[in-house]
Amino acid sequence: MDNSKRYERLLERYKNGDLDRRTFLGLIGAAGVAYGVVSPFSRYAVAASKPDEVRFDGWGGVVSEAFREHAFTPYEEKTGIKVVDGTFGGGDEYLARVKASAPGEYNLAHLSGVFDYARYHGLGLTTVLNEDNIPNLQYVIPKLIEVFRGVTDGKLSCVPYDYGTTGIAYNRKHISDDEAKEKGARLLIDEKYKGKIGGWGDWRTRIWYGALQTDQDPNNATDMEAIWNAIRTHRDLSLKYWGSGAELMSLLAEEEIYTTEGWSGRIYALREQGHDMGYLDPPNGYGWQECIFVIKGSPLEACEELLNFMLEPATAIAVAEGQNYPPALDPNKVDLGEKIPKLPAFDPSGTLDGLTFANSAYWNGNEQAWSKEFGRIQKGY
Amino acid sequence: MASTVEARETRQPWILLSPALTAIVLLLIIPLAFIVVYSFWLRTAAGSEQVGFYLDNWKEALTDSFYRDILLSTLRIALITTIACALLGYPCAYFIARSKSGNKTLLLLMLILPFWISYIIRTMSWINILGVSGALNTLLVNSGLLAEPLQLLYNEPSVILGLVHFLLPFMVLNVYVSLEGIDESLESAARSLGCTSWQSFLEVTLPLSLPGLAAGGLLCFVLAAGTYITPLVLGGARDAMFANLVYEAIIVQLNWPLGSALSLMLLFVLGLVVTVYNRFVGMGQIAKSFGQE
Secondary structure, eight states, X not given: OOHHHHHHHHHHHHHTTSSOHHHHHHHHHHHHHHHHSOOTTHHHHHTTTSOSEEEEEEOOHHHHHHHIIIIIHHHHHHHOOEEEEEEOSOHHHHHHHHHTSOTTSOOEEEEEETHHHHHHHHTTOOOOOOGGGOGGGGGBOHHHHHHHHHHTTTOOSEEEEEEEEEEEEEETTTSOHHHHHHHGGGGGGOGGGTTSEEEEOOHHHHHHHHXXXXXXXXXXXXXXXXXXXXXXXXXXXXXXXXXXXXXXXXXXXXXXXXXXXXXXHHHHHHHHTTOOEEEEOOTTOEEEXXXXXXXXXXXXXXHHHHHHHHHSHHHHHHHHHHHTSOBSBOTTTSOOTTTGGGSTTXXXXXXXXXXXXXXXXXXXXXXXXXXXXXXXXXXXX | OHHHHHHHHHHHHHHHHHHHHHHHIIIIIHHHHHHHHHTTSEEOTTSOEEOSOOOHHHHHHHHOHHHHHHHHHHHHHHHHHHHHHHHHHHHHHHHHHTSOHHXXXXXXXXXXXXXXXXXXXXXXXXXXXXXXXXXXXXXXXXXXXXXXXXXXXXXXXXXXXXHHHHHHHHHHHHHHHHHXXXXXXXXXXXXXXXXXXXXXXXXXXXXXXXXXXXHHHHHHHHHHHTOOHHHHHHOOTTOOOHHHHHHIIIIISOOHHHHHHHHHHHHHHHHHHHHHHHHHTOTHHHHHXXXXX
């Protein structure tokens, strides 16, 4: 919102009788002083629209480092607004923190879509972004935006930011590409690798892979008992469930485990570190997109400005190269450089037709029962 | 005049206690009351709470064998940890208590030193020691004693090891305080009456130090039973403890009402342990280990 618009709104509120004359003139006077000279009053005039800081929470590790280096520091230099960056270990944990917080305490978050987005909407934590303030939204793959619009009645409370897959990672020293390809998702329940298998302790991922291991559609499973049994088999063969990207990388790098499902960007990062890791997206593999979500009660203009800054192609590409996930930018509209087309899960067509995404209505509809059941199976039941 | 002095003397302890009482009410009693209230609500499908008075969470927590089994497993792990701490901690405390005063300060400092490092970091350090590529396996494989590294992590023994590592100083400090309070001349007297060193320890020192051992045992047991970080970091797929269930209900399932009921259930069980301890030993022994008589 520019200053003229701000003045018009103020005038409208005065005319409607929402503000008395003294308050109206006082605010106009304060604004005049603020814009005319540097004075102690200036901060009162601009405080409402320009906060001192905004809080961003993300996944930590290489992802946070990329955001800090390529997005936050330049944004702070340009706007003078400090970005406080926090981390979380998982979407569930973060949602619990947000739920327990005061409005405005948390502002932006790098969330997994689309079911997390739908959960936030269900809890009344979405806001409505003014897309005119985010012109760089034009570069984003339309399919990624439309999915979010479908949840929030055509409006947006986030911008899509990147996408990736949760595929099968394996140590090539112990498992060949041919073997991985032949076994697909069943590699994770292969008796031969008992004690050397890992898995994310996330109920959605476990059920998704349980569906693949029992030849079912992950977005429309018909035999849940078979899936639970596949999860039990995986549990009994696993060394442990990992809980964060850092732990995933550590378990694979230290050869505590030879195979697990893993996040495409993290496995690419392991390869960059010199570990001989194979990565396979089986048919109907788990595709996901992430967004930068703005939580209700946040300073909208500052957040929109940061979102636009983050979607600036140069910034988004630099972040993508840092975190090893393809950006949400449409390759038909933006030249993504040399590295991104080589990243796992990258779709050069910009249609993302080759990836299977979670049906948020289906997964969120079963969330309560399935997360509980998985919790029990995880502990030996 | 006398009544004014008397009234002031009656008022004074309460005035002095008021900061502590305020903190306890604000930071413990009121949050606990919130948890009690929450435990009677219900979680809706969207993850928010349905306010009301429902007994569903309590019914589930008290009748579902899943929670009972994990609770028993948690108490078993806590008991093993406590026994291990007692067996390892007693000789250590005895050694410190019988050291010369200069060495004693140094040894006590070394005992407290681990508290300066984050508990999570201390727990994770075992990954670098016991992992497949960790120090111990590397040493054993490189020296030719093993052909293949051993799988030492992510099982119940590694959870217990992590807990012992965390809780041992609590045990040592309690036993040490108890041993320090024993007059050494009593042991000499026992020996002068014909006891061997071992007999004088068994007949004199050990019985007199039992309150310290009990206090350390209580602290170790309660802290071990309430932990969730150690099984998360060092445990395998099945090595969850009861606090992990609370964590999952609240964080993963966003079921705060059930999580509240489970946490109160754990609080009640541990409260029961503390009550039994207080009945037979008394809480005063724990205060002694923190330097209060």
